[in-house]
Amino acid sequence: MIEIRNLTKRFAQHTAVDNLSFRVQAGEVLGFLGPNGAGKSTTMKMLTGFLAPTSGTASILGFDIQTQTLEAQRQIGYLPEGAPCYADMTVRGFLEFIAEIRGFRRAEKKQRVERAVEQLELGKVLGQSIETLSKGFKRRVGLAQAILHDPQVLILDEPTDGLDPNQKHQVRGLIQSLARDKIVIVSTHILEEVSAVCTRAVVIAQGRLLADGTPLELESRSRYHQAVTLVGSEALDQEALRALPGVAGVEVNEREHSLTVLAEPGQVIFPQVNGLIAERGWQVKELNVERGRLDEVFRSLTRGEMV
Amino acid sequence: MTQLPVIFRRELASYFATPLAYVFILIFLVLSGVFTFYLGGLYESNQADLAPFFNFHPWLYLFLVPAIAMRLWAEERKSGSIELLMTLPVTRAEAVLGKFLAAWAFAGLALLLTFPMVLTVNYLGEPDNGAIATGYFGSWLLAGSYLAIGSCMSALAKNQVIAFILAVSMCFLFIVSGFPMVLDALSWAPQWLLDAVASLSFLTRFDAISKGVIDLRDLLYFVSLIAAWLAATAVVVDLKKAD
Numbered sequence: 001m002i003e004i005r006n007l008t009k010r011f012a013q014h015t016a017v018d019n020l021s022f023r024v025q026a027g028e029v030l031g032f033l034g035p036n037g038a039g040k041s042t043t044m045k046m047l048t049g050f051l052a053p054t055s056g057t058a059s060i061l062g063f064d065i066q067t068q069t070l071e072a073q074r075q076i077g078y079l080p081e082g083a084p085c086y087a088d089m090t091v092r093g094f095l096e097f098i099a100e101i102r103g104f105r106r107a108e109k110k111q112r113v114e115r116a117v118e119q120l121e122l123g124k125v126l127g128q129s130i131e132t133l134s135k136g137f138k139r140r141v142g143l144a145q146a147i148l149h150d151p152q153v154l155i156l157d158e159p160t161d162g163l164d165p166n167q168k169h170q171v172r173g174l175i176q177s178l179a180r181d182k183i184v185i186v187s188t189h190i191l192e193e194v195s196a197v198c199t200r201a202v203v204i205a206q207g208r209l210l211a212d213g214t215p216l217e218l219e220s221r222s223r224y225h226q227a228v229t230l231v232g233s234e235a236l237d238q239e240a241l242r243a244l245p246g247v248a249g250v251e252v253n254e255r256e257h258s259l260t261v262l263a264e265p266g267q268v269i270f271p272q273v274n275g276l277i278a279e280r281g282w283q284v285k286e287l288n289v290e291r292g293r294l295d296e297v298f299r300s301l302t303r304g305e306m307v
Numbered sequence: 308m309t310q311l312p313v314i315f316r317r318e319l320a321s322y323f324a325t326p327l328a329y330v331f332i333l334i335f336l337v338l339s340g341v342f343t344f345y346l347g348g349l350y351e352s353n354q355a356d357l358a359p360f361f362n363f364h365p366w367l368y369l370f371l372v373p374a375i376a377m378r379l380w381a382e383e384r385k386s387g388s389i390e391l392l393m394t395l396p397v398t399r400a401e402a403v404l405g406k407f408l409a410a411w412a413f414a415g416l417a418l419l420l421t422f423p424m425v426l427t428v429n430y431l432g433e434p435d436n437g438a439i440a441t442g443y444f445g446s447w448l449l450a451g452s453y454l455a456i457g458s459c460m461s462a463l464a465k466n467q468v469i470a471f472i473l474a475v476s477m478c479f480l481f482i483v484s485g486f487p488m489v490l491d492a493l494s495w496a497p498q499w500l501l502d503a504v505a506s507l508s509f510l511t512r513f514d515a516i517s518k519g520v521i522d523l524r525d526l527l528y529f530v531s532l533i534a535a536w537l538a539a540t541a542v543v544v545d546l547k548k549a550d
Contacts, residue, residue, distance in 0.1 A: 045390070045549070048394040049393070049394055050390055050393050050394050050548070050549070051549055070396045070398065073394060073395065073396040074396045076394070078391075078394045080387065080390040080391055080394070081387075082387060084386055084387030084388045084390060084391055085386075085388060085391070086317075086321070086386075086388055087386060088321060088324040088325065089317075089321070089324070093320075097313065097317050098395070100310075100313040101310055101313050101314075101395045101396070101397060102395075102396070103309075103396075129324075145391070
């Protein structure tokens with residue numbers, strides 16, 4: 001378990017992390033969300049023992065990050081933002097160095113490196129120096145380094161930033177495969193990623209906790225939660241839709257030639273809308289129920305904070 | 308300190324990852340030859356010792372040693388790999404010491420490659436080889452002091468060129484602090500301060516050791532100087548790592 005208690009980091013000019021407290025249990029994949037400069041990276045840097053908190057503390061599997069830093073660091077696999085590596089080393093040399101630092105020698109070192117190389121498909125570039133690798137490969141080297149010692153806690157700062165869609169998909173698959181009975185904290189500002197891999201999402205802005213829940217719970221805060229979007233062949237009667245029970249309003253999307261019927265909080269309106277379509281005999285080309293739009297929740301949460 | 312050898316090996320290998328190390332060693336060997344034979348007049352002195360060789364080391368090191376030290380921390384901070392290093396289960400002391408020892412070993416290797424000098428004086432006459440060994444040891448200690456200063460300056464600056472210039476300036480201060488012109492400029496100061504400044508100088512200490520005289524106080528001077536600058540490095544790394 002990771003326990004963060006009143007974690008605060010002040011720099012000369014501003015407060016980057018402001019009295020943050022939450023817990024993460026084994027088996028959870030925590031998506032750490034927030035706009036740029038929200039304090040995500042600073043929090044991760046404190047969790048990994050790189051930065052000392054101004055006040056408050058955190059413990060990793062019971063080891064305090066300030067008083068038992070080395071013990072805590074042994075439990076963590078960390079991918080810093082931008083996946084910095086020793087650029088002049090070869091992939092093999094670099095991973096062997098990490099394995100040795102993690103205390104593996106000889107046969108076990110070899111085996112650990114081989115396994116990480118296999119998991120991230122680095123076999124083809126083992127002999128190349130890291131500076132000659134593409135961005136995707138560099139990121140994978142960073143991930144290989146983080147998972148090499150099979151840590152109980154994985155902290156990944158924007159692991160898919162700058163990767164192409166295929167590589168993103170691959171990294172997400174990897175995170176999910178690693179996540180079993182581990183603690184994974186992933187920071188991101190890509191919201192689709194949260195729905196794709198996370199079991200829990202924490203939103204922060206200006207260093208403060210704004211929301212904490214499963215991605216579904218967050219989505220249900222959206223005004224688009226349970227909304228129904230329809231694309232009709234001809235113009236549809238908006239007044240009739242608006243008059244249905246449980247409907248909060250109707251939005252016209254000019255570009256898609258569609259209507260979005262919004263539901264009042266807690267209401268399910270799909271049966272009513274469907275009934276109306278059948279009753280009037282409308283020709284409807286598309287009909288979707290929305291789960292809610294995370295980006296909209298994210299914007300309203302973080303913008304509300306800025307004002 | 309179990310991880311110290313791992314840091315040491317990586318750091319030492321990284322010197323040889325680029326041709327820079329070989330170029331450096333070549334320049335060092337050529338320059339020390341030029342200084343010894345042309346400026347130092349080894350032949351003209353008609354003495355079978357290496358005084359002309361060692362005499363120039365403080366000046367030769369002034370520019371060459373900061374060049375070895377400048378990348379130690381500046382490079383890590385620039386590339387961001389310091390975040391990786393400091394979040395691995397390694398103590399600060401291991402990191403600082405491992406890096407310093409690697410640079411010191413590299414300097415030692417360059418120094419050992421000047422062995423043809425020893426062969427030359429042994430061919431020409433019958434030198435005191437014990438004194439020569441002491442001289443080498445003193446020169447290595449001197450290089451270590453420069454390196455410890457350079458390592459601190461490298462932790463201070465993110466840019467290697469700035470780290471180099473800072474290190475050269477600081478080492479220069481430690482060389483000239485024993486010079487009459489510096490002491491004259493400080494003539495208003497109380498005697499104990501003058502003595503303190505004068506006793507900080509590399510030159511007087513190194514002079515004695517390079518002549519084959521090992522005084523415990525001189526040894527202690529170099530060792531404590533290195534220790535103090537490495538401790539300062541650890542503090543600076545901590546303060547500056549996140550910038």
